[in-house]
C-alpha cells in the first residue's frame with residue numbers, strides 16, 4: 467500500500483492485492499505473531515496501560531501511526547463480509563504483550579497505592595477470561 471493511499475481513489479481489488487502482497491512478504495507465522503502483539507497493544511491502549519517496552523516495540527514495528535491506521539481500516543473493510551473458519555475466529559482473539567505483560571500472565575495488574583482505590587485491575591489482555599466467567603456468573 468503506498469504511503470499516500472486514499473481509500474476513495476483505489477479499487478477494492480487493488481487494496482486486496484496489497485494485503486495479499488504484504489501477507490506473502492511477512493509469511494503466515496510472522497503475520498500471526500504480529501497480529502497477536504497488535505491486538506494486545508490495542509487492548510492495553512484501550513485501558514491506558516501500555517508498558518513502555520511494549521510501546522517502544524510497537525512504534526519500532528509501525529513507525530508511522532497514520533499508515534498503520536490506514537492499513538488497519540483497509541484490512542478491516544476487506545474482511546467485514548468474509549466468512550472465517552472457527553479456528554480463524556479463535557486466532558483473532560489471541561492477544562499478547564510484546565516483551566511481557568505487567569500482570570505476568572496472572573490476569574491482575576497492581577495499581578499504585580491510593581486511599582479508597584482498588585489495589586489491582588483486571589489485565590485487559592490476560593484477565594479477559596476472568597471477566598467472561600464473572601459476567602457468566604461462574605466467578
Ligand SMILES: [Zn+2]
Pocket residue numbers: 567568569570571572573574589590591592593
Ligand atoms: Zn496481562
